[in-house]
Structure formats: C-alpha cells, structure tokens
Amino acid sequence: MHESFNESTEMYLKTIRELSIDNDLIAISALARRLEVSTVSATEMVHRLEEHKLVEHTPYKGVQLTGIGCQHAAEIIRSHRLWERFLADHLNIPWARVHEVACRLEHATDTKLTEALDAFLGHPTRCPHGNPIPQAGGVLKTAVTTTLNTLKPGLTCEIIRIHPESALLLEYLASHDVKPGNQLHIDEIAPFNGPIMVTIGEKPHALGQEIATHIFVTVIGSDA
Amino acid sequence: MHESFNESTEMYLKTIRELSIDNDLIAISALARRLEVSTVSATEMVHRLEEHKLVEHTPYKGVQLTGIGCQHAAEIIRSHRLWERFLADHLNIPWARVHEVACRLEHATDTKLTEALDAFLGHPTRCPHGNPIPQAGGVLKTAVTTTLNTLKPGLTCEIIRIHPESALLLEYLASHDVKPGNQLHIDEIAPFNGPIMVTIGEKPHALGQEIATHIFVTVIGSDA
DNA sequence: GATATTTATAAGGTTTGCCTTATAATACCT
DNA sequence: AGGTATTATAAGGCAAACCTTATAAATATC
Incomplete structure (x- = not known):
C-alpha cells in the first residue's frame, strides 16, 4: 500500500x-x-x-x-x-x-x-x-444541502460549501463575499436564466446561474 | 517571476x-x-x-x-x-x-x-x-567545517551537518546517532581506507570512509 | 608520444500524455 | 424510423526525458 x-x-x-x-x-x-x-x-x-x-x-x-x-x-x-x-x-x-x-x-x-x-x-x-x-x-x-440555482426568491440561506472548486471561481466568489458561513438572501431571479440577485451582509450581488450550481446552501428562513 | x-x-x-x-x-x-x-x-x-x-x-x-x-x-x-x-x-x-x-x-x-x-x-x-x-x-x-574523513584519531568534534543528503545515508546515520549537535570522538582509523572508529555518546561506531565525506564537523578538542 | 580513460556526439528506440482529423458506432429525439 | 448529436476508434504526430550501442574527440597517465 x-x-x-x-x-x-x-x-x-x-x-x-x-x-x-x-x-x-x-x-x-x-x-x-x-x-x-x-x-x-x-x-x-x-x-x-x-x-x-x-x-x-x-x-x-x-x-x-x-x-x-x-x-x-x-x-x-x-x-x-x-x-x-x-x-x-x-x-x-x-x-x-x-x-x-x-x-x-x-x-x-x-x-x-x-x-x-x-x-x-x-x-x-x-x-x-x-x-x-x-x-x-x-x-x-455530506450534509443535506441544495444548490443555489434550485431555489426561489424570498429565501434566506446559509452558504455551506463551494463545489466543485476552481481557482477562477473561488477568486470571483471571494470578491462577492460568497463564503461558507455567510448568510445569503435571494432577492430576485431574472428571467431567461438570468442572474440571481442576492444580498450577503447588507450588500447586493448578482450571481450567474452557472456559478449558482457551485454554491451549496441550506435554507434557514423565508420572507413569507 | x-x-x-x-x-x-x-x-x-x-x-x-x-x-x-x-x-x-x-x-x-x-x-x-x-x-x-x-x-x-x-x-x-x-x-x-x-x-x-x-x-x-x-x-x-x-x-x-x-x-x-x-x-x-x-x-x-x-x-x-x-x-x-x-x-x-x-x-x-x-x-x-x-x-x-x-x-x-x-x-x-x-x-x-x-x-x-x-x-x-x-x-x-x-x-x-x-x-x-x-x-x-x-x-x-556556510560555517567553517571539515569533513570527518580528513581528521586524525584523538580528536573530539561536534557534528555540524550532513551533506549531501540521501534517504539511505540518513537512515544509516540515524541508526548510528550521527546527527548534528552530537559529539563524536575519533578513536582510531583503520588502514587501507578502512573504517573510522568513533564514539558518540559513550557508544562505539564504525563509519566507512565514503560516509565520512558526508559528515561535516568542527573540532572542539584533542586527547593530547 | 602512445595508450587508456573520460567525455561528447550520433543514431535509433521507448513511454506517457497529449494533439488533430476522419470515420464508425450508438443514443437521443421527434 | 430517420436524422442529429454524442461517443468511440483509428491513424498519424509531437515533446520531454529517458534508454542503449557505437564512434569520435579530448584529456590524463605512464
């Protein structure tokens, strides 16, 4: 061995x-x-x-x-x-x-x-x-998680993991505060596979659909 | 760069x-x-x-x-x-x-x-x-040192460094307490490029000439 | 200076992991 | 069932670092 x-x-x-x-x-x-x-x-x-x-x-x-x-x-x-x-x-x-x-x-x-x-x-x-x-x-x-792209507006989530990883992706996510432990609110999802508008720590960010498939979260609340 | x-x-x-x-x-x-x-x-x-x-x-x-x-x-x-x-x-x-x-x-x-x-x-x-x-x-x-093979019997040295290193050599030296910081006394040198008989921490060891070229020491004393 | 040793070069080969282009086989969709 | 897209295979190539065998050139030694 x-x-x-x-x-x-x-x-x-x-x-x-x-x-x-x-x-x-x-x-x-x-x-x-x-x-x-x-x-x-x-x-x-x-x-x-x-x-x-x-x-x-x-x-x-x-x-x-x-x-x-x-x-x-x-x-x-x-x-x-x-x-x-x-x-x-x-x-x-x-x-x-x-x-x-x-x-x-x-x-x-x-x-x-x-x-x-x-x-x-x-x-x-x-x-x-x-x-x-x-x-x-x-x-x-592995914990039970969902990828961000599957969720609906109005939900509040905790970011759990980024997967799969790549240097470029992580660089981008870091600059948008997308890191495990942070809380994220889904404000709006633009039509035609448009960006997901989210708020992380008071700051708004727009995340593309493809990127969202790399972001695993757990839902912790809803606006309703 | x-x-x-x-x-x-x-x-x-x-x-x-x-x-x-x-x-x-x-x-x-x-x-x-x-x-x-x-x-x-x-x-x-x-x-x-x-x-x-x-x-x-x-x-x-x-x-x-x-x-x-x-x-x-x-x-x-x-x-x-x-x-x-x-x-x-x-x-x-x-x-x-x-x-x-x-x-x-x-x-x-x-x-x-x-x-x-x-x-x-x-x-x-x-x-x-x-x-x-x-x-x-x-x-x-680099400190001023000599290799063990150049020295004469009767000298006491401090082992300073092992160079060049190789896995096999280090394994051998470790099993004979040849490590930097240890003191070594040259008891005798056998003729015809024979082994160098040394004492390290009360224990006797026989070291070959080739191995001795890898052992850098400083002389700290002499029997005479 | 002649010979032996060391060093360099030439020629041809191997393996690994990649490439492109072209064709064949299968799967998917309507 | 037919056509498109995907997947597989075949053929030929490339570069890096190795290898062996053979020969040539320089150096060292007596």
Whole structure:
C-alpha cells in the first residue's frame, strides 16, 4: 500500500470522484472538459486507467471508479483538503488561493504525510470552502444541502460549501463575499436564466446561474 | 517571476548546486551518478538547460550554474530545507525521513508558499540535518567545517551537518546517532581506507570512509 | 608520444500524455 | 424510423526525458 500513481492518473481519479455524486457514471466528455484535454485524450487515458483496474468504462454511458480507484481518489481529496486547511489556517494564504496550491501539494503527499498533517491540524472535518474531508478509510459524510440555482426568491440561506472548486471561481466568489458561513438572501431571479440577485451582509450581488450550481446552501428562513 | 520549471529541470539545478562548492565546475558524470541517469541523458539535459540559460557547459570540463540557474536552485533548496523543518518540528516525521518527503514537496512549492512557510517557521537558519537555509535572495552562509574523513584519531568534534543528503545515508546515520549537535570522538582509523572508529555518546561506531565525506564537523578538542 | 580513460556526439528506440482529423458506432429525439 | 448529436476508434504526430550501442574527440597517465 504505497503512494501515488503519477500526477495525471491522480488528476483523473480525483476529477471523476469530484464530478460524481454517489459514484454514478460520469461522461468522458465532462471529464475531458474539467481536465481541459480533448475527449480523444480522455478516452485514451480512461482505457489506461481501466487496465489498471481503477475505473470501469461503460461505452456510450460513462466511467465510474472501482473500489481501489475510489479509495485512492479519496486519499488525494483528503490530502488536498487538509493542505487547504493548513495553508489557510497556519500560513494565512488567502481563501481563494489555497485551492490551487493544494492542487500541487496533493500529488507530492503520501499516506503517512497525510495522516501526520491530519493530526497536526486536529482532525478537521471540512476544507475552508466547506467541503467534507474524507476520513482515512475513504468514508465521506455530506450534509443535506441544495444548490443555489434550485431555489426561489424570498429565501434566506446559509452558504455551506463551494463545489466543485476552481481557482477562477473561488477568486470571483471571494470578491462577492460568497463564503461558507455567510448568510445569503435571494432577492430576485431574472428571467431567461438570468442572474440571481442576492444580498450577503447588507450588500447586493448578482450571481450567474452557472456559478449558482457551485454554491451549496441550506435554507434557514423565508420572507413569507 | 513565477514558479517552477518542470521537476526534472529543478532536480538538475538543485543537484548541480548541491554538488558544487562555490559554483565550481561539476563533471556531467558526477551529476549523472547522483541523478541516477546515464551520462548520455545527463549531457542531453545539460544542453537543454544551456539553451534556457540556466547552466554553462564547458566541454570536457563540466557544468556550472548561471546567475538565474543558481538563484532558482537556491529557491528550490530553500523550500526543501524549510519543508524539512516543518515536517520534523511540527509533523513529527522522523529525522531520517523528512528529506525524501521534502524532495517531493519542493517541486510543488512556489515562492509565495515558501515565504509563507518561512514566516510560519520563524525564519529558521538550518535544516534538521544542519544545512543552512538559503535566504530569500539566494544568499547562503556556510560555517567553517571539515569533513570527518580528513581528521586524525584523538580528536573530539561536534557534528555540524550532513551533506549531501540521501534517504539511505540518513537512515544509516540515524541508526548510528550521527546527527548534528552530537559529539563524536575519533578513536582510531583503520588502514587501507578502512573504517573510522568513533564514539558518540559513550557508544562505539564504525563509519566507512565514503560516509565520512558526508559528515561535516568542527573540532572542539584533542586527547593530547 | 602512445595508450587508456573520460567525455561528447550520433543514431535509433521507448513511454506517457497529449494533439488533430476522419470515420464508425450508438443514443437521443421527434 | 430517420436524422442529429454524442461517443468511440483509428491513424498519424509531437515533446520531454529517458534508454542503449557505437564512434569520435579530448584529456590524463605512464
């Protein structure tokens, strides 16, 4: 039970796990999009991963992680989120930046290091962006949340997590006070997939529909 | 002024700097040996580095770092040694292991992260193996030391640093109490490049000549 | 100065992960 | 059922860093 596969392999495993809810099938096209490679390249790589028994590919349907693949993906995500905590809490690196730094560190991190880091941090349960940190065994507990794009005006919510994360997205959200723990009121939703007008801490913000799919919240009240 | 070159490039730069005292010429064969690649591959790579103005190659003589190359090497070594301090002091990873872990982390570390880490650690000056941590500008101060293999029996020394480091070497040294700060008495030196018999904290140890070249000490006393 | 050793170069190969373009197979929709 | 869109495969290529084997050039040694 040692370390890492190579970085590319790890990125695929991690991305598949990030994109799938409950280990459902992920379209290779979606995977390719997120990894910023061509679908041909992604297909090729998926074949390689399949040979290593890390994923299963159902042609024309999608990919999903095998047990080993899933376990390994969890380890990468675990180390990623622990690093994020360290970077944010101890090195004072800005909330929006820790993600991309952790993206690099995660591939240089073996199990022993991950566990040492976890102990140092006092076994945190969530990353700075609100996402749960898988446990050493790969188990992950997710709170019941909704994405902002599914809600109606008049509701007040607490921001719980941002997912999936990306450097650009986090930078944008940080500049609009969209961070876990903050309260948000849905003022209005413009028609034709227009922006969602919200208030966060007295300040109004307009959030696009696509961005809203990354914002997980729990409803805590209603105007009515 | 951004980040890293690729890992391979960084390994070459770092190794050249580690092997050279005072930026003197390093034989490509020595470089190849340390990097565990063929001399042909090392030569090839040196040409590539030369094109990027990171090294200068004098045929049949050796390589040396250019200003930029040297600066970059210093940054890698800086981050390496800072990581070692973090791993040893905060994560309680064993003295002999931190080197190889840091070897991976260093390539995932940019200048901002390095500086944040430096501040967190309180600007340490030496790694756990006694080697000086280059300053942000690349400046490095080395204490006046001798390697153990150059000394005569009857001398008492303080172990100052282990250099160059490698996982195997450190593991061996750790098991023989050869660590910076410890005192060492040279009991006897066997003929024909035989082992150096020493006493460290009441316990006798036999150290090979090659190993002795990695042990830097200062003489603090003599039997006579 | 001749020989042995070290160093450099040339030629051809491998692996990994990516690319593009083109075509074939399947799925989805009306 | 037919047409469009998606997905898969085939073919050919590229760059980086390695490899081996063979030969040539420079240096070191006797």
